[in-house]
Amino acid sequence: MTDTAPTEGTTPPGPPAEACAPPAAITRTTRTTPAWQGSGVGFTGLGHYFPRTLVDNSAGTEATSNSLEDKLLGDLGVLTRYRSDEEETVQYMAVRAAERALADAGLTAGDIDLVILSNWTDRLYGPEIAPRIASDLGMSGVLAFDVCAGCAGFVMGVQTAALHLTGPMGIRRALVISSERFSRRVRPGSKGELVTGDAAGAAVVEVSGTEGRGLIDSQLSTDGTRHHLTGAYPPNGWVRSSPDLIEEAIAHATTVTREILGRNGLTVADLDWFVPHSGTSPIMDGIQKELGLAPERFASNFRIRGNLSSASIPTVLSEFTADGQITPGNLVLAPAVGGGWFYGALLFRA
Template sequence: MAVTADPHLSQEETLMYAHASPAWTGSGLSFTGLGHYYPRTVVRHHDGIEVAGRTYHQEEIDELGVHSLHRAEEDETVEFMAARAATAALGKAGREPGEIDLLVLANWTDRQWIPELAPAVAASIGAAEALAFDVCGACTGFVHAVQIASAMLTADPSARRAVVVAADRFTRRARIGTRGQLVFGDAAGAVVLEKGDPETGGLRDSILACDASEADTVAARDGWLRPKPELIDLAVRSSLSVAERLLERNQLKVSDIQWLVPHPGNNAIHTGVRDGLDLPGEKFVTNFADRGNTGCASIPIALSEYTESGRLRPGDLVLSTAVGSGWYYGGLLYQL
């Protein structure tokens, strides 16, 4: 793949970035367990569904692209969902909670002053002595948390493994009467990130960048999500920028990856990213139609769900991209 013009970087910066070394190749870091949690209540969209006095018919539902989603009940807090996803990931990794050195929780929908939510999650799963803290980054939160956990595990020789959890109750950020009520869902996803043999595959590279000039493209200053009309174009450009930079830096072509598992925004963004990468449709993997846009949880729940079903398999090379309020844009390149 040739180095292309990147709206976020100068030509000199683009060339320097393309020739930089991948962040995590040779680190021995890998995802050894995946887990997810979906709330009990499933909301199914059907022809003639009414939202705040407006009726949506099947063609509009098909255009939105979400046919069902999960809505958390009052007892299904972020901590509750995160703990269950983390426990599931630990089980898949064959690890006990006491073996965890670090727990990083990504969440943006239920932020509070103090205390942070991550320590409660760590205590709930039986890992009370793990260093636990929250990160945000909106829908890039999973990428943000994986990158921070990777850096901390690499910097500390005594630390061996981390649980990275992403949990959002996105339904609570949809303004009443808007289409967001038909798109935003609740969920939690988790991975166990471990140091192992440097010669094996695993986590290869990551990017997390910020363009503050676009910070208000999507915001929730009053609690309700407020996207601007230019969101779709910006999300597509940013996602393509991330994908191109990660592939270029790792000397790969789009055809070299088995799957693109992105943060799903909406059908228009999906189409723009697929077309921009010239990616075969069967390589584009989301559970958007059945789960909706679940914020920062969207990538790990898809990884967990589709690995469990057998669609994604050990050794597959995966690229994940995400964009979010900030304006943050980032991605991960890894083998399962």
């Protein structure tokens, strides 16, 4: 989520009239019980892929900015970021992250029944990308489809997979992939370009029944009255965000965090790891301060990877698990907000 100024001669759509009205209260869910506790649904494999080109922000990079970008992005907070080349499409990156997740789970492509891709940066008129990813992985006869939800796409993907796994269709294992080329959705030469990166993260989700591990709860809600907060518009498809994005993102992320913890009889102090979608430095700092989170429990790769949109959460889970920081049995909460407006979270034991 970032702001980009329009190119000369173009007039991006402005926020609707209701954007200027006082913000409405955040709608809360009425559910009182955890969605997945006892279902056995959980992550059994994780993988990630970062492009070949590493960009160093300290290497004399200059960018133009305006007052709104300065407010939304703060002091950047990104040292390095990855930028995909022409070969590294959403499909290409997704396949490689998926292969690593399958290897981590000790599975092959033939073990998967469902493939869900979250992506918004390269959305097409058609066809969807997920079926091609499944084919590239050597799968046949599986159900594969795309979801969006902006930066909250991984939360949507995992919740959707859990619904399929616990449904009547006999789906045993799912592969949820988030693959984004965010660097292409910001104005070249803008300050926003310095905080956005490209990547893919993947998770194998299945009913494993492993004692003391797996999904406990999830939540995903929408509020169309806040659709103006952030979006990508014609003719360039570059992201534009409203001045109140920071306050709204913090408010929604902290509200959904407290709601899902409260429903499960937990507090922030019970968490081993808090893994948010990495939006911007002011948003992450605000969430951490509002919730009173200890810095050592705040897991993010924003500083060295940038804002990876829906790929933020799965790449952090993959990296932090691979290097032994997130360990089996750890209690993890992963909240996200996204253009639309979406807000939600996953609560699970690693």
